[in-house]
Amino acid sequence: MTRYRILLLVSALAFAASAVNAEVVLLKCEYWHKRLGQLADRTYAIDFDAKTCNGQPCRITDTELKWTEEGGRMELTISRATGDGTQLMMSDETALYKNCSFTKPKA
Secondary structure (H helix, E strand, C coil): CCHHHHHHHHHHHHHHHHHHCCCEEEEEEEEEECCCEEEEEEEEEEECCCCEECCEEEEECCCEEEEEEHHHCEEEEEECCCCCEEEEECCEEEEEEEEEEEECCCC
């Protein structure tokens, strides 16, 4: 096998390994509306490799997840330490998230 083929094989295996190790998890939270009380739980897909939350660009730090939805009208912030968070619509807090926890998606 030539060095060129070995290099291609190693590159292909490295790419395949990184695709397999891509970490996408689900974040399930209790959803508490400001006026309506507790509603159905919400689940969000968090992709740590692509840095997206629910398909939107997301700031992922050791302490929190923060992203916007609905064209930037809604901002979500969830603490990774406490599992609690907030939802802001037009700078007005409209909902709280409680007891958020990560789970692996079913294959």
